[in-house]
Amino acid sequence: SVYDGSRKQEICVELCHCDLWNAFHRLGTEMIITKTGRRMFPAVRVRISGLDPHCRYRIAMDFISVDKYKYRYVYHSSKWMVAGSGEPVIQGQTYHHPDSPMDGGYIASQVISFERIKLTNHPRPRAGQISLMSMQKFQPRIHIEKVEDAQSAVSERYVVSFPQTSFIAVTAYQNQEITRLKIARNPFAKGFRESNKHRT
Amino acid sequence: SVYDGSRKQEICVELCHCDLWNAFHRLGTEMIITKTGRRMFPAVRVRISGLDPHCRYRIAMDFISVDKYKYRYVYHSSKWMVAGSGEPVIQGQTYHHPDSPMDGGYIASQVISFERIKLTNHPRPRAGQISLMSMQKFQPRIHIEKVEDAQSAVSERYVVSFPQTSFIAVTAYQNQEITRLKIARNPFAKGFRESNKHRT
DNA sequence: ATGTTTCCACCTAGGTGAAAACTT
């Protein structure tokens, strides 16, 4: 939960599918980035409560660099190792939630999903895409900003982030256990899941 | 083009794919309505110019009854005949464009498409759906409303409608030429179009 | 050697009209 210093109003942002995120986090989450953009899996989904039901809020996502390193996956030890200093990421990139702005009341009644965001390694990302650096570590943040009338000077802003959603951006999976977990849990991933076991 | 009485500002709304709409209109357009909702084909797509690039506008669609009749398709003459008086339609139904509100500048740069609207005969339409009466004649309207600050009293509103987009709502196609035209032009419709001619 | 791109078969998701079943 997050506090707004000026008003002492409390809002609460809860991450959905924590078990899924934790399962990936335990292995060291990798997110594919491609030139044309790739969705995140798992997707960030949250429940937000405590907002004023009658006010409108903008909801957005951005990414922070978790550290200043570049990583390398060492196969024989199955571990990520630091491999030099990271390169700078394009600044000021923000993904606006497609249904935003929304009423506080509506927000509270829905799971707010960022499943449509796409990650890319293209230096000039398209709309709805965020450009990241491969082999570096990132963590998504959620921004909630009250849409004020023109005359009111103070604006309410909240920023929330969940450590278990951090990941290393990759252009191809490194850890095979991550690959296996993606196939097992992402309905779009082909492969030999329970329902396909009858195949060769 | 449409005039705003108070400010004499002129905006222009142009229907896209006029040739397609005219082809259907010549035969007497029919739109399928189902319990779960069916998209319109053709979809209403417009170009809007003349808005203030720095103001925000809400864009919406609703439907007016073209007349007070209920119709019946007479097969042996291949014509629609009046078959009594129409039944009342649910009032106050509006489809808000999913990207709305939008900046005037953005609106001018895009084709504004209402392809995702769904028509239904369900008495309690779901979100994004509009409930109509079967065998009655309707015409879509486009609403453009400036999103004002709270303090400004006057609000700008525009309403535009194109006669060639009128249609009769049906639960099954009546005129076979309409069916043929839908198959020929709607990419989602299966059937034996140019690209499929090699099939039986 | 290591990381990236391209292409592809395989999947989910969902928009079609046809036909049969159903309703009145």
Added chain:
DNA sequence: AAGTTTTCACCTAGGTGGAAACAT
């Protein structure tokens, strides 16, 4: 008889990881 609902094969649209080709 006339209109509606259900089901279905057939499509478009697009999200997957794998493998091979490519780049550095």
